[in-house]
Amino acid sequence: MTGKIYSASTTAPVNIATLKYWGKRDTKLNLPTNSSISVTLSQDDLRTLTTASAADFFQSDKLWLDGKEESLEGPRLVACLSELRALRKALEDANPEFPPLSKYHLHIISENNFPTAAGLASSAAGFAALVRAIANLYDLHQSPEDLSRIARQGSGSACRSMFGGYVAWEMGQEADGSDSRAVQIATQEAWPDMKAAILVISASKKETSSTLGMQTTVNTSTLFKYRAEVVVPQRFKEMSKAIVNKDFETFGKLTMIDSNQFHAVCLDSSPPVFYMNDTSRLVIGLIEKFNKIHDRVVAAYTFDAGPNAVLYYLERDEPIVLGLLKAAVPEVDGWDKKSYTASIAPTVPEGVDKRILEALREGVSKIILTGVGSGPQSTEETLVDSNGLPK
Amino acid sequence: MTGKIYSASTTAPVNIATLKYWGKRDTKLNLPTNSSISVTLSQDDLRTLTTASAADFFQSDKLWLDGKEESLEGPRLVACLSELRALRKALEDANPEFPPLSKYHLHIISENNFPTAAGLASSAAGFAALVRAIANLYDLHQSPEDLSRIARQGSGSACRSMFGGYVAWEMGQEADGSDSRAVQIATQEAWPDMKAAILVISASKKETSSTLGMQTTVNTSTLFKYRAEVVVPQRFKEMSKAIVNKDFETFGKLTMIDSNQFHAVCLDSSPPVFYMNDTSRLVIGLIEKFNKIHDRVVAAYTFDAGPNAVLYYLERDEPIVLGLLKAAVPEVDGWDKKSYTASIAPTVPEGVDKRILEALREGVSKIILTGVGSGPQSTEETLVDSNGLPK
Structure with a gap:
């Protein structure tokens, strides 16, 4: 029928x-x-x-x-x-x-x-x-x-x-x-040079669902209310302004401290909720050091409700950011997806502990190189067949 | 001379x-x-x-x-x-x-x-x-x-x-x-049955000194002031009262949430300060689960500026607490220091994931079994020789 x-x-x-x-x-x-x-x-x-x-x-x-x-x-x-x-x-x-x-x-x-x-x-x-x-x-x-x-x-x-x-x-x-x-x-076109590298880090065990994690935090953390009511409204204004002004230094700083504060209120919950693992923390240490060496925010890390790291950076810094990541995780799946990475040489700035790079290698399974993009797009490509079932 | x-x-x-x-x-x-x-x-x-x-x-x-x-x-x-x-x-x-x-x-x-x-x-x-x-x-x-x-x-x-x-x-x-x-x-005699087990966990790298860590938190954490000025004064009263009343349930709950909040404000610092590692977090997960199974606070974890876990518990619960730890880390140095541990059988309560116990084994190097004790004591034992030098 x-x-x-x-x-x-x-x-x-x-x-x-x-x-x-x-x-x-x-x-x-x-x-x-x-x-x-x-x-x-x-x-x-x-x-x-x-x-x-x-x-x-x-x-x-x-x-x-x-x-x-x-x-x-x-x-x-x-x-x-x-x-x-x-x-x-x-x-x-x-x-x-x-x-x-x-x-x-x-x-x-x-x-x-x-x-x-x-x-x-x-x-x-x-x-x-x-x-x-x-x-x-x-x-x-x-x-x-x-x-x-x-x-x-x-x-x-x-x-x-x-x-x-x-x-x-x-x-x-x-x-x-x-x-x-x-x-x-702001549109993608207004600030088009925002890049992102996602380091996929395997979780050792099933994480707390974000719905459950959120409710644990809301119900038990004594710091959470202060974050939601006092800290975030201020950061919201500052980050919106940084985006409009294409001010990566401010945008990146706020991105990092807000990721850390989100995980801090998770830890301030009872029972505590953990999403980052030792590999996540190695990424944080590496990027903090990297930015310090360059004396500016070159890359900004952020972590959602899981151990994966997302690094934001600007296109002009691609050689040094991807150079660092290539030195850290040269073998993982994902480098071949972008043609421009072929020309990037692995580079470890002086002052970065090579043992951190080696330790990272054990925990990262994949890299996804991407950047800011567009919203939903209509397409002629269809997944339904003439019977109304998946093709 | x-x-x-x-x-x-x-x-x-x-x-x-x-x-x-x-x-x-x-x-x-x-x-x-x-x-x-x-x-x-x-x-x-x-x-x-x-x-x-x-x-x-x-x-x-x-x-x-x-x-x-x-x-x-x-x-x-x-x-x-x-x-x-x-x-x-x-x-x-x-x-x-x-x-x-x-x-x-x-x-x-x-x-x-x-x-x-x-x-x-x-x-x-x-x-x-x-x-x-x-x-x-x-x-x-x-x-x-x-x-x-x-x-x-x-x-x-x-x-x-x-x-x-x-x-x-x-x-x-x-x-x-x-x-x-x-x-x-309160004196040791007023509540003598407080026991402590310290799980010595090796740190993968040098930690931030507590003086530096504290100043980073004081200078950069937006949640810290709220903790110091609002949260702690209330907990101080509650914990003092719990000690005087020998109320382990309250004492233990406060001990755990305050350890977690201390590490939360460390994480809310810039750059973030980490003292716990994946093994520390396994201990937290294990003890939270253990208490949940028993439907009361049997053991309370706390972590200082390093990955070592200190577990407080009451003497009457020694068989189940040490039974759990013996199942987790039977081989580590320290069990032989106390004669009473010989009779304790390793016991894993139903509901505890045995993989967590196995993972713990990799990170814990030593156990120290102790309890509440006395203050400084004068002694006739002397370390100085007749020339005023170390014996």
């Missing part, structure tokens, strides 16, 4: 926060205890591709991730779908000639161009792609800001993946979350 | 803080930014023995530590000696028949019964023994509280080693440090 299948496809990016989101004031609506800022990474390297399709002969809502069918019953997915359907319904009510897609079941098919479980913010890209693809399928004219409120309900940080470039998630004040949404601070 | 040698010998204990001292408001006088609390450990296991001697034929002040001559020129040693000499001088002025020891040079000889460099608070025991020995030599009648102000100038936490049992270091308010001193909260 087949018939007309309506579909739309989009890609969406990963984003890595430079001012961290940690703590929910409403767990159902994913409302945060503080505003946050992130850089959207290039979809050439990390992206989710999602096709949303609807047809009157579909029997139920279905979702496939990387070829595997997944449940659509989670309350977060349900919240996203029902909000989007309600917007479509309003359109149909106003325009009776529109096909009644809001009544059709959805088949959503999604694929990442990177391993889902590597701790690389795949849920942010995933929910952003899902919301954007369905919004396109439904011909919704809501702004990305408005749609970001829906994506937020899927996964908090997903709201920031609705934009490219440099993005703020304004925490908002309303109890219903209507003002908790993402806005763009 | 010899003559009459005056001498006095004392032992002094190590103490391990349960409410942490971190941050100086005056680096010269070692005045802290917050009050702290510690447990004095038994000198059977960890103690410094110091002989202070004086003679008119000594040519200069001299100090020997574990057989090696050390400089006496450090400003902290100079401060201790000059304060003690001034007190002796006042005694001599009031009692002309007293020998003029304040005019004689000192030979100070000191020995630890444990490795100095293992990160076991040897400077606290060392300065407490030095001050106590010279005070005895000089027949000073100042109270231990008064003498603790002098020991504090040698090494902040040394002031707490002037007492046995459970000790508070009251931060004081005066700029000259006159009210920054140690007082006893």
Whole structure:
């Protein structure tokens, strides 16, 4: 039984926060205890591709991730779908000639161009792609800001993946979350020379989920409230200004101290929550030393809820940053993905302890070289076949 | 050339803080930014023995530590000696028949019964023994509280080693440090069943000295001030009360969260300061799990400025605590030091991941089994020979 299948496809990016989101004031609506800022990474390297399709002969809502069918019953997915359907319904009510897609079941098919479980913010890209693809399928004219409120309900940080470039998630004040949404601070084009190197570091054991970790912190840390209420608002202003001014020194300093403070409030929780390991700490020590040798912030590290290091740096410093990393982890997977790395010579500045580089080698499994990128992009590439199933 | 040698010998204990001292408001006088609390450990296991001697034929002040001559020129040693000499001088002025020891040079000889460099608070025991020995030599009648102000100038936490049992270091308010001193909260006899197991964990690299680490935190952490001014004063009251009430549940909970918060403000510093490593974190995870299984605080971990774990627990829980540790690190040095451990069977409670125990084995090099102990003790054992040199 087949018939007309309506579909739309989009890609969406990963984003890595430079001012961290940690703590929910409403767990159902994913409302945060503080505003946050992130850089959207290039979809050439990390992206989710999602096709949303609807047809009157579909029997139920279905979702496939990387070829595997997944449940659509989670309350977060349900919240996203029902909000989007309600917007479509309003359109149909106003325009009776529109096909009644809001009544059709959805088949959503999604694929990442990177391993889902590597701790690389795949849920942010995933929910952003899902919301954007369905919004396109439904011909919704809501702004990305408005749609970001829906994506937020899927996964908090997903709201920031609705934009490219440099993005703020304004925490908002309303109890219903209507003002908790993402806005763009600067486009990718405004500050295009931001690069990122991700060092994939294997975790020795399963980490605490970020939802559980956040709630442990909110409920038990005595330092957390001070961070959320006093420290972050000030940093938010300073970092937004640094981005607009393309002031990497300030941006990088704030990025590092905020990553450290996020992990500090995790440690101040009971039981304490640890995401970084000894290898993560070696990266911190190495970059602090490297910046000190150069007497400026050449590279800025940040760590999410896992041991992987993300290093931000400017394109002009690529030879020295990648020279250092090539000396540290010359053999890991990922160097061959970028042609320009072939010409970079491994370089260890005087003052860097070579034993640190050797120790790093044991803990780093992969490098991903990328940079600031664009927001969700519509694409003709489709993942759905003529029966409404994954190709 | 010899003559009459005056001498006095004392032992002094190590103490391990349960409410942490971190941050100086005056680096010269070692005045802290917050009050702290510690447990004095038994000198059977960890103690410094110091002989202070004086003679008119000594040519200069001299100090020997574990057989090696050390400089006496450090400003902290100079401060201790000059304060003690001034007190002796006042005694001599009031009692002309007293020998003029304040005019004689000192030979100070000191020995630890444990490795100095293992990160076991040897400077606290060392300065407490030095001050106590010279005070005895000089027949000073100042109270231990008064003498603790002098020991504090040698090494902040040394002031707490002037007492046995459970000790508070009251931060004081005066700029000259006159009210920054140690007082006893409870004697060893009042709560005698407090035990401690120290897991010696090797550090992979030299740690940041605590003086430097503290100043980095004071100068850069945005959370530190809130800890010192808001969190600690409340915990100080609660922990003092828990000790007086022999309430291990509260004492243990506060001990763990305060250790974690101390390390959290270290991480919130720029550059971040790390003292715990992956093995330290395994111990935390193990003890959190162990307490959860027992649905009470059976053991409480605490970590100073290094990776070693100190576990406090009550004597009645020795079979289950040491049973767990015997299962984890059966082969390490230290089990044979206590006869009662022979009868303890290695026991892993259901729910503890055996892989954690195996991972621990790689990082722990030694166990020291001890408990709450007494303050400095005069002894007839002397380290000085008839020439005024180390025996």
